[in-house]
Amino acid sequence: MDEERVLIERARAGDQTAFAGLVEAYQVPVYNLAYRMLGTAAEAEEAAQETFLRVYQRLHTYDAELKLSSWILAIASHYCIDRLRRRRLTWLPIEELPEAAVPAKAQEAPEPEFLAREKQREIQGLLALLPEAYRVVIVLRYWQDLSYEEMAQVLGSTESAVKSRLHRAREMLADHLARRQTVETTNGLGRRVAGHALP
Amino acid sequence: MHCLELQEWMSLKLDGRLLAEEQSLFEAHLRECPACARVWQQWQEIDSLFAGAPMARPPVDLAARVLARVERRRHRGALGSSLLVLALGLAVLAAVYVLPALGGFCLVGISAAQTPSLWATLVGVVAHFLEIVVALGEACRLTLWAAVSSRSILIAIAYAILAAATLATWLRVVVFRVMLGRDVAG
Numbered sequence: 477m478d479e480e481r482v483l484i485e486r487a488r489a490g491d492q493t494a495f496a497g498l499v500e501a502y503q504v505p506v507y508n509l510a511y512r513m514l515g516t517a518a519e520a521e522e523a524a525q526e527t528f529l530r531v532y533q534r535l536h537t538y539d540a541e542l543k544l545s546s547w548i549l550a551i552a553s554h555y556c557i558d559r560l561r562r563r564r565l566t567w568l569p570i571e572e573l574p575e576a577a578v579p580a581k582a583q584e585a586p587e588p589e590f591l592a593r594e595k596q597r598e599i600q601g602l603l604a605l606l607p608e609a610y611r612v613v614i615v616l617r618y619w620q621d622l623s624y625e626e627m628a629q630v631l632g633s634t635e636s637a638v639k640s641r642l643h644r645a646r647e648m649l650a651d652h653l654a655r656r657q658t659v660e661t662t663n664g665l666g667r668r669v670a671g672h673a674l675p
Numbered sequence: 676m677h678c679l680e681l682q683e684w685m686s687l688k689l690d691g692r693l694l695a696e697e698q699s700l701f702e703a704h705l706r707e708c709p710a711c712a713r714v715w716q717q718w719q720e721i722d723s724l725f726a727g728a729p730m731a732r733p734p735v736d737l738a739a740r741v742l743a744r745v746e747r748r749r750h751r752g753a754l755g756s757s758l759l760v761l762a763l764g765l766a767v768l769a770a771v772y773v774l775p776a777l778g779g780f781c782l783v784g785i786s787a788a789q790t791p792s793l794w795a796t797l798v799g800v801v802a803h804f805l806e807i808v809v810a811l812g813e814a815c816r817l818t819l820w821a822a823v824s825s826r827s828i829l830i831a832i833a834y835a836i837l838a839a840a841t842l843a844t845w846l847r848v849v850v851f852r853v854m855l856g857r858d859v860a861g
Contacts, residue, residue, distance in 0.1 A: 492742060499738040507733035521740075524733060528741040529748065599728050602721075617690075618725040624690075643686035650717040657717075 480544060488535050495535075499528050502545065505620060506552045512615040513556035513608070515600050523559065527552040542629065549620065550630045553612050560608040602649055610645035613638055676704045681711050685718045764845075779807065 480501075486494030506527050511520035530551050538547055603611050616622045616630060627638045681704050687693050688701055705712045734740075783803040 492745070495745065496738055496742055499741050503733050503737050503741075504730055507737065508730045511731040517734075520731070521734060521737065524737060525741050525744055529744055532745050595724070595728070599724060602724075614725065618728065619730060624692075639686070642690075643683070646686050646689070646718060646721060647682075649721045650714065653717045653720060654714070 481540070484535065484538065484540075484544065487532075495532060498531070498544075502548050503528075505545065506548060508619050509549060509552050509615055510556055512600075512603055512619060513553075513611060514559065515604060519559070523552065523556055527555055530555070543626075545620075546622075546626060546629050549616070550632070553616070553630055557608045557612060560611075602652065605652055606645055606648060610641050610648065613641045614645050614649075617642060676700050678704075678708060678711050681705075681708075682714060685715060689718065689722050783807075 480498075483494045483497045483501075487498055503524065507520055507524040510523035510527070511517065514520050514523060527548070531548055534551070538544070603614065606614065612631065613627060616627045622630065624635045624638050624642075627633075627642075628635045631638065681701060684693060684697065684701055688698070693701060705715055783800055786799065786803070
């Protein structure tokens with residue numbers, strides 16, 4: 477019996493220390509998923525806490541055939557999707573970008589920190605463009621590095637549905653990038669033309 | 676190979692899911708079609724942006740906060756069941772004491788209602804009430820007299836000790852646990 481199985485059994489029997497071990501083991505992927513889905517640190521923390529509360533309450537229903545990480549991520553994903561559906565309005569306040577989302581190395585110097593923040597902002601801005609069902613596959617693919625089969629398991633869907641959502645999500649993001657590059661090129665051209673026109 | 680077909684393969688290509696033959700077709704088409712090459716470049720930009728993004732780190736005390744919430748919820752559950760026990764106990768007590776009293780008053784009311792005038796009804800009710808009080812007083816007097824004048828005092832003391840022990844146990848098991856649970860939860 478591996479260590480994780482032992483922790484699950486002990487947590488099921490009411491051992492708080494064992495449950496704390498499970499939380500410690502999965503808090504980063506759960507929090508990251510919530511943050512990428514919801515866009516703010518406060519909401520991500522609330523979602524992560526709620527996910528673990530649900531894990532605690534449903535631990536007796538956990539089927540050992542399934543990977544524990546998939547089961548926990550399924551709870552987190554469904555919670556975030558429900559929350560987004562209730563909200564129906566996604567936006568990212570730039571001032572509320574959490575320090576925690578910036579990697580430690582980026583905090584060593586002001587410029588790398590600024591660049592890392594800009595990159596974070598860009599990523600969150602792009603994610604916010606996607607409907608929740610597409611956003612979640614992007615998060616599971618890029619941050620959890622899950623296969624199509626694992627994503628289907630987490631989302632209670634089929635592999636072909638996951639494949640198609642992932643394709644559609646990337647297509648939307650690439651289209652957005654193309655439009656933005658066109659606008660930037662047009663603006664740059666406009667400025668150059670205006671510059672030449674000045675006496 | 677058609678442009679639309681190639682674009683359908685882009686996602687699979689990024690995930691390394693194209694077969695060797697499909698891969699060659701894909702690359703051959705990109706070499707011939709600048710429009711598709713441009714689109715593919717945008718797909719790659721998106722891919723490398725997300726692939727290089729770090730994990731967002733949770734606050735250091737997240738686990739502690741989760742455990743505190745779990746603990747609060749557990750105590751809330753224990754509080755709920757303890758309150759249920761308290762409520763059941765109170766309901767039984769109420770049944771024991773209130774129901775006979777209500778029954779008695781109903782009987783008094785029925786007999787009083789059979790009396791023709793209002794004045795006589797009121798007098799009847801008061802008289803019955805006084806009769807009950809007198810009867811209860813007499814019962815108490817007889818009980819006390821029996822208690823102090825015979826060996827039944829020992830039985831009464833034993834009963835009192837048993838009742839006190841039961842009350843103490845109940846307080847310890849139910850009421851103190853409820854109060855303690857509330858303190859910890861708060």
